[in-house]
Amino acid sequence: METIQAFVKLGKHLTDFCEKCYRGEGNLDTDFSEAVTRAGQMNGWFTKENILHALEQWGALLTEENITDWLSRYPIKETASPKMVGIVMAGNIPLVGFHDFLCVLLSGNNVLAKLSSNDKVLLPYLTHYLIQQEPSLATRIKFTDGKMEGFDAVIATGSNNTSRYFEYYFGKKPNIIRKNRNSVAILTGKESAEELTALGEDIFRYYGLGCRNVSKIYVPKDYDFDSFFNAIFTYKDIIDQHKYANNYDYNKAVYLMSDFKILDNGFLILKEDDGQASPISVLFYAYYDSEDTLKRELNTQEEQIQCIVSGNGSIGFGQTQKPSLYDYADGVDTMDFLLQL
Known part of the structure; x- marks a missing residue:
């Protein structure tokens, strides 16, 4: 599947970029370096260290073995009528909405993404790279700054307060609406x-x-x-x-x-x-x-x-920021939701 290979190539790109940054090499991808810098300038919480940590974790996850193992749990098949899935993304940590973005595309559906004002740089850069690897993705990914329209389902992440707004506007469509946790x-x-x-x-x-x-x-x-x-x-x-x-x-x-x-x-x-x-x-x-x-x-x-x-639980110390591909926010299986649209 071409989309899977595009994400595998992206994973390698992320890993290579992070390794070069950690080694202090100068021959970095200039556009990527500028994206990391701009993301930090637009959000003071997005330090280079934390951005690289997020990129490094995604690089480790986006291997062919990991993706294939994850998707093997689901009855995924190509559809002639993909749905347009709106994703309202949070901006509390770098690329916090990337897993939803990944799920929508690998489920065979299309993305309509509304980025948080706190994280408007990194995902568009990664999208540009993905489209370079697989040009057909250009017709499957859209970003919007205004009111979301023309969607068939919604995944929205926000606070307990914004969830009421989401439920009012999106409640009539199939949805996943996340609150504070x-x-x-x-x-x-x-x-x-x-x-x-x-x-x-x-x-x-x-x-x-x-x-x-x-x-x-x-x-x-x-x-x-x-x-x-x-x-x-x-x-x-x-x-x-x-x-x-x-x-x-x-x-x-x-x-x-x-x-x-x-x-x-x-x-x-x-x-x-x-x-x-x-x-x-x-x-x-x-x-x-x-x-x-x-x-x-x-x-x-x-x-x-x-x-x-805990020391004897399923999540050990130091592991919370290293979720697997099948660790879903709020315990709701995003891929299963998307495949039933």
């Missing part, structure tokens, strides 16, 4: 320093802006936070990012003025809180008595939780 981690106090350091990746990658970022930890009574703070000290340079530092200073001031009890290591604030969605630079925590009881409680909150990280 957060990820949590369960600690037992027996984690190694290496595991806790890996957890720091789940917390700090993309400055905690993704739904797969850990925003809250559950700890046993009398948990020793010193071991946690020592293990994540390697991420201390995050405070040098001025947007992150501004959030840290603001949240710390608010908590101190409100007489909230907090734990603070100079770049991360820990606050005991019943909520799941912690602000940037803040990690919520809560105590538990029984791990089994906690897991049952979290199961009742499954519509608010994207990932549960």
Whole structure:
């Protein structure tokens, strides 16, 4: 299938580009380098490091073996009447809507994409590269800045507030509408320093802006936070990012003025809180008595939780930002939805 091969070539292109960047080579793809630079200029959260991380993960996923294995789970066949699928993309982390884009095209349908104002550069560049590899894709991919029209189905990702808008405008069409989600981690106090350091990746990658970022930890009574703070000290340079530092200073001031009890290591604030969605630079925590009881409680909150990280669960420490092709946002099988249109 020509579309699969185009994505395989894109995967290799991403991997080669990232490897050259990490090695500091000068003979980079100029257009790609400029796209990365412009993406960072348009969104201060999109640092080069975080953009490269996103590109590197997609490069690793877009191999012929991975794609073939993923698609083998579905009864995909060519259709003479592909549907136009509108994708309303979020912009919280680089290329956050790429999986939906991939699913629509590999399901045999066509894309009508509305990009977030926070991430308007990277996907058009990747689309241009894909069309160079497979020119027929030019008629299957459209971008729109205005009102979405002429679509048969919609995949829309946003907040709890925007989901009401999405449901009003798109509710009459087949749809997947995603709301706010957060990820949590369960600690037992027996984690190694290496595991806790890996957890720091789940917390700090993309400055905690993704739904797969850990925003809250559950700890046993009398948990020793010193071991946690020592293990994540390697991420201390995050405070040098001025947007992150501004959030840290603001949240710390608010908590101190409100007489909230907090734990603070100079770049991360820990606050005991019943909520799941912690602000940037803040990690919520809560105590538990029984791990089994906690897991049952979290199961009742499954519509608010994207990932549960633990040492003995399906998602290990440091793995939240490395989903596979069949890890679907909100647990809704996007490919199955598309194939039933």
